Amino acid sequence: xxxxxxxxxxxxxxxxxxxxxxxxxxxxxxxxxxxxxxxxxxxxxxxxxxxxxxxxxxxxxxxxxxxxxxxxxxxxxxxxxxxxxxxxxxxxxxxxxxxxxxxxxxxxxxxxxxxxxxxxxxxxxxxxxxxxxxxxxxxxxxxxxxxxxxxxxxxxxxxxxxxxxxxxxxxxxxxxxxxxxxxxxxxxxxxxxxxxxxxxxxxxxxxxxxxxxxxxxxxxxxxxxxxxxxxxxxxxxxxxxxxxxxxxxxxxxxxxxxxxxxxxxxxxxxxxxxxxxxxxxxxxxxxxxxxxxxxxxxxxxxxxxxxxxxxxxxxxxxxxxxxxxxxxxxxxxx
Amino acid sequence: xxxxxxxxxxxxxxxxxxxxxxxxxxxxxxxxxxxxxxxxxxxxxxxxxxxxxxxxxxxxxxxxxxxxxxxxxxxxxxxxxxxxxxxxxxxxxxxxxxxxxxxxxxxxxxxxxxxxxxxxxxxxxxxxxxxxxxxxxxxxxxxxxxxxxxxxxxxxxxxxxxxxxxxxxxxxxxxxxxxxxxxxxxxxxxxxxxxxxxxxxxxxxxxxxxxxxxxxxxxxxxxxxxxxxxxxxxxxxxxxxxxxxxxxxxxxxxxxxxxxxxxxxxxxxxxxxxxxxxxxxxxxxxxxxxxxxxxxxxxxxxxxxxxxxxxxxxxxxxxxxxxxxxxxxxxxxx
DNA sequence: TTTTAGCACTCATATATTGACAATGCTAAC
DNA sequence: GTTAGCATTGTCAATATATGAGTGCTAAAA
Numbered sequence: 215x216x217x218x219x220x221x222x223x224x225x226x227x228x229x230x231x232x233x234x235x236x237x238x239x240x241x242x243x244x245x246x247x248x249x250x251x252x253x254x255x256x257x258x259x260x261x262x263x264x265x266x267x268x269x270x271x272x273x274x275x276x277x278x279x280x281x282x283x284x285x286x287x288x289x290x291x292x293x294x295x296x297x298x299x300x301x302x303x304x305x306x307x308x309x310x311x312x313x314x315x316x317x318x319x320x321x322x323x324x325x326x327x328x329x330x331x332x333x334x335x336x337x338x339x340x341x342x343x344x345x346x347x348x349x350x351x352x353x354x355x356x357x358x359x360x361x362x363x364x365x366x367x368x369x370x371x372x373x374x375x376x377x378x379x380x381x382x383x384x385x386x387x388x389x390x391x392x393x394x395x396x397x398x399x400x401x402x403x404x405x406x407x408x409x410x411x412x413x414x415x416x417x418x419x420x421x422x423x424x425x426x427x428x429x430x431x432x433x434x435x436x437x438x439x440x441x442x443x444x445x446x447x448x449x450x451x452x453x454x455x456x457x458x459x460x461x462x463x464x465x466x467x468x469x470x471x472x473x474x475x476x477x478x479x480x481x482x483x484x485x486x487x488x489x490x491x492x493x494x495x496x497x498x499x500x501x502x503x504x505x506x507x508x509x510x511x512x513x514x515x516x517x518x519x520x521x522x523x524x525x526x527x528x529x530x531x532x533x534x535x536x537x538x539x540x541x542x543x544x545x546x547x548x
Numbered sequence: 549x550x551x552x553x554x555x556x557x558x559x560x561x562x563x564x565x566x567x568x569x570x571x572x573x574x575x576x577x578x579x580x581x582x583x584x585x586x587x588x589x590x591x592x593x594x595x596x597x598x599x600x601x602x603x604x605x606x607x608x609x610x611x612x613x614x615x616x617x618x619x620x621x622x623x624x625x626x627x628x629x630x631x632x633x634x635x636x637x638x639x640x641x642x643x644x645x646x647x648x649x650x651x652x653x654x655x656x657x658x659x660x661x662x663x664x665x666x667x668x669x670x671x672x673x674x675x676x677x678x679x680x681x682x683x684x685x686x687x688x689x690x691x692x693x694x695x696x697x698x699x700x701x702x703x704x705x706x707x708x709x710x711x712x713x714x715x716x717x718x719x720x721x722x723x724x725x726x727x728x729x730x731x732x733x734x735x736x737x738x739x740x741x742x743x744x745x746x747x748x749x750x751x752x753x754x755x756x757x758x759x760x761x762x763x764x765x766x767x768x769x770x771x772x773x774x775x776x777x778x779x780x781x782x783x784x785x786x787x788x789x790x791x792x793x794x795x796x797x798x799x800x801x802x803x804x805x806x807x808x809x810x811x812x813x814x815x816x817x818x819x820x821x822x823x824x825x826x827x828x829x830x831x832x833x834x835x836x837x838x839x840x841x842x843x844x845x846x847x848x849x850x851x852x853x854x855x856x857x858x859x860x861x862x863x864x865x866x867x868x869x870x871x872x873x874x875x876x877x878x879x880x881x882x
Numbered sequence: 883t884t885t886t887a888g889c890a891c892t893c894a895t896a897t898a899t900t901g902a903c904a905a906t907g908c909t910a911a912c
Numbered sequence: 913g914t915t916a917g918c919a920t921t922g923t924c925a926a927t928a929t930a931t932g933a934g935t936g937c938t939a940a941a942a
Contacts, residue, residue: 271905358702376646584885
């Protein structure tokens with residue numbers, strides 16, 4: 215545990231650096247700590263020895279190291295109270311009753327991007343506990359049909375079906391009725407097996423033509439099961455900090471955001487404490503050594519997903535954690 | 549009209565510059581034009597006088613001016629034959645029968661982004677000629693319902709309806725049946741007025757409660773009418789050229805892509821010749837003086853939209869025009 | 883009239899030199 | 913344990929210098 219003065223010193227350096235992005239010299243902290251610059255230098259070099267601070271060159275001021283940020287986040291930082299203005303903006307989203315849950319989540323994270331200038335990411339897991347409410351088919355022309363699947367949580371997915379063989383609408387209706395009869399109420403990831411073992415045998419008894427239809431539906435369901443939402447909300451403001459004053463660095467970051475693997479890896483990052491907001495500073499995450507990823511999982515009614523914010527290591531940790539907590543709570547309370 | 553040698557010279561300079569991004573000196577063109585560097589210099593200074601070439605500084609090689617690119621595009625360039633590989637990639641999209649038209653368009657433009665490294669933009673106008681095929685409501689709980697609207701072209705839109713008052717499902721069914729009875733076959737932008745003048749009077753006769761329901765539907769339809777698709781497909785590769793070796797320039801461009809107004813302005817750019825691919829070089833478009841916008845409109849079955857590519861002025865004009873023509877044709881042939 | 887060789891000139895780019903400055907570490911005194 | 917003082921270190925910006933690619937122009941050749 216650090217002495218109270220060292221704690222205060224680290225706090226001042228981290229917070230000052232987060233604001234200004236400039237190395238902090240000993241002199242600038244004299245008044246705040248009411249002691250001379252020499253004393254501060256001594257303390258600074260101790261903190262550096264411990265690995266909490268770094269210098270950009272031999273005679274520069276100090277900058278927080280990764281470990282320094284970590285210590286700050288773990289032991290010093292207090293979650294910031296959100297401003298009324300910020301809360302207001304978010305509440306207009308949460309209070310909007312005609313938004314579907316997934317839209318609420320996406321829109322609220324858009325607001326967070328706007329409020330923080332960091333990139334927000336929503337990774338929506340395909341909703342496990344959704345049960346089929348209804349299946350419907352609407353004909354477009356002789357060969358094309360729209361299959362629509364609706365779940366009890368309000369998810370609607372549709373897909374075009376192309377059926378080469380000429381099939382009568384009445385026949386299709388029959389198959390749809392059959393499917394509806396058997397799978398309404400079935401959780402979405404059990405639909406495939408239920409189709410295979412309960413519905414297919416019945417169809418098998420009928421004409422072979424219907425097998426085509428069955429296959430089309432089967433494809434629609436597996437498609438729906440496997441679909442997942444990913445929404446990345448970049449903001450070019452994030453790149454305005456002096457740490458990105460280099461075209462190559464910007465390009466490096468942009469490439470990562472374009473890389474779907476990279477985005478999905480954010481979701482997979484280990485996550486011990488369920489239900490909390492986790493912070494991955496620099497090399498702590500697989501994303502990028504110069505960036506911080508902060509994320510939380512939400513879960514409501516069996517619908518699960520991950521909310522993440524990505525920004526420079528020099529991040530407003532207090533504000534960001536407060537925001538994510540707030541969003542998570544509001545989503546789960548819905 | 550330029551002399552054939554000057555035409556050839558301009559062509560060489562433009563194409564070389566597009567490849568290398570470096571000012572072209574007179575010496576490097578001697579062999580290609582089989583004359584001495586001095587002759588080329590004389591011709592070059594003529595072309596500069598005409599405003600087709602520029603120098604970056606007094607003793608630098610020549611670079612095409614905006615007017616130079618324009619002349620190249622209008623009089624010199626021949627649309628490039630697409631490579632078999634590129635065609636193949638696109639064909640896998642166009643041949644996929646289970647993609648809806650809008651997805652086909654978006655996916656094909658994603659491929660174009662990939663093939664060219666420029667940013668592709670799809671601006672889908674809400675499809676005027678779509679007619680309502682069916683309206684459906686599925687209850688979620690006491691207060692929430694999903695309204696689903698399906699058009700004859702295969703568009704499916706859904707929206708959550710929140711109805712505070714307690715309403716019986718049977719009543720809802722009645723209203724839905726009524727709406728279906730009156731608006732099936734109605735073009736989507738006439739639905740609102742038809743609802744107002746044909747459906748509302750009938751509902752008016754009934755209990756007042758149903759007015760709530762009517763309003764909910766009315767909102768759903770106006771929502772659907774006004775929705776439009778915008779898909780921007782950025783690629784960080786575009787920023788790899790040396791013209792973007794400056795962090796501020798990158799930021800400027802990124803901001804433009806984040807700005808929805810800016811994107812929509814691309815659609816509004818004047819467009820005389822219907823049905824062709826138009827090129828806006830630098831200041832010719834409102835987008836950005838350092839960028840070229842190239843776009844075309846598509847129209848099929850009353851569904852309209854704009855396809856655009858945005859890249860540096862130093863753009864592979866021949867390949868890009870060929871690609872856009874190809875995409876447009878394939879979409880419209882669908 | 884057109885083309886070319888030759889030469890002086892210009893400007894970008896790269897590298898080295900310098901001084902001012904902002905910090906530091908260290909030592910010795912408080 | 914704290915502080916003043918001082919030599920030291922490295923950044924940053926300004927300045928100088930050399931190099932080289934490319935030009936314009938002129939006068940001679942084709």
